[in-house]
Amino acid sequence: MLDPKLLRHEIEKTAAALALRGVTLDVDRIASLETQRKALEIATQELQHTRNSQSKLIGQAKAKGEDVAPLMQTVNELSDKLKTSEERLKEIQEALNSIYWSIPNIPHVSVPVGASEKDNQEIRQWGNPTTFDFIPKDHVELGEGLSQMDFTSAGKISGARFVVLSNKLARLQRAIAQFMLDLHTQEHGYVEMYVPYLVKKESLFGTGQLPKFYDDLFHVTGDQKLSLIPTAEVPLTNLSADTLYENAQLPIKLVAQTPCFRSEAGSYGKDTRGMIRQHQFEKVELVQIVRPEDSYQALEELTGHAEKVLQLLQLPYRVVALCTADLGFASSKTYDLEVWIPSQKMYREISSCSNFETFHARRMMARYRNPETQKTDYVHTLNGSGLAVGRTLVAIIENYQDKRGRIRIPDVLLPYMSGIELID
């Protein structure tokens, strides 16, 4: 959520900033609602003030044993007026809120301006696309060839967009996740967390999945209205909901490996083959809660932490700064990491690292005490995949294949594979 002050006092400027990401703000409607809000709020507060002071007088008069009937009469006359005024104000505020909740974050000045994902900017590239002296297969062909990746069985059990892994390939996926967790906790200073996979709607609201993206999630039926997490960002970031941190407690750096569940509504026909886009996948997620002045430095670091995984795995990748049009709803700035997928001869997203500034914090009421002013300010929140485990598995399978269709285990994963050096 944006700062309402931006929409009250700097609406034209805000609209211009949002226009960069292709969002049109209904300036006239907002301005008109705000005018009404202001008038009604002042009127309501005056009525409340009168009621409060009159009621207080009744109390005092009663204590002295005086007749309170005339006073009660005047207060009674107020109550109807007050009630309608309060109700009207509530309506206006709800109308404004429903607009405000649906306004995306403002892009940071450093975000490249663009009209579509084609305008995303490559920041740097690491390694070179893997070369082969044979025609490389895709991960489906390889996995099925090894009889360790089974989409047919998954389809039988659960339907499309699921997979069954077995034997050494299942083991490799576990090794990948372990390796990532160890790296981030031991080298990058994150605290490992185990968190719920089912969350309340308030949590989804806090991190911006609701109200706008209800259909992208799986919701459980029954008395308990819970939803499956689409990313560990939701439970991790919401740990700071309704919290007022002392300055010294920041920054907070958390990492968790969780399954992620996405309905992939609206992506019919995209990546239907293979493990690229699944209803369920594993991800190691990084989350940081930081002081506002530190957040852009933190974004660079966090992105670096995710990159380190790819570097150690010797997987070629590039870093892309998303342009204004491609930025996620809640993000001020996002770097995508894209790993080389030989079968597709292109880089595919494997991590997305974002600074949300106060967008989540404002929704969640996550604040800290500013030591300069002694006042409370919203914290900045960031997150990034470190990395998507399923897609990392795909990248390893394809980049480490040999011409007989076997998969070599990357060196850094060998300690996690108890002697297995080759998947065959």
Place this chain on the structure above:
RNA sequence: GGAGAGGUGGCUGAGCGGUUGAAAGCGGCGGUCUUGAAAACCGUUGAGGGGUAUCCCCCCUCCCAGGGUUCGAAUCCCUGCCUCUCCGCCA
């Protein structure tokens, strides 16, 4: 599943329906003392919003959430959510 207790400020924890936005303690901040620090002592210290227009004041809202009763609710009633204790069951 059965029985009970409770959710109050950064934290712990009081609070007869009427100067209670809320005692007390801890913590924080400022000061005295000290070469400095600690201790001690003194003072100060809730959040969100609106107005004015700024660091001065005024007002509103907030004691889990949502309803209700009342001139007036942290305090009474209903619903929901959450936590805890005991018994039972159980991975």
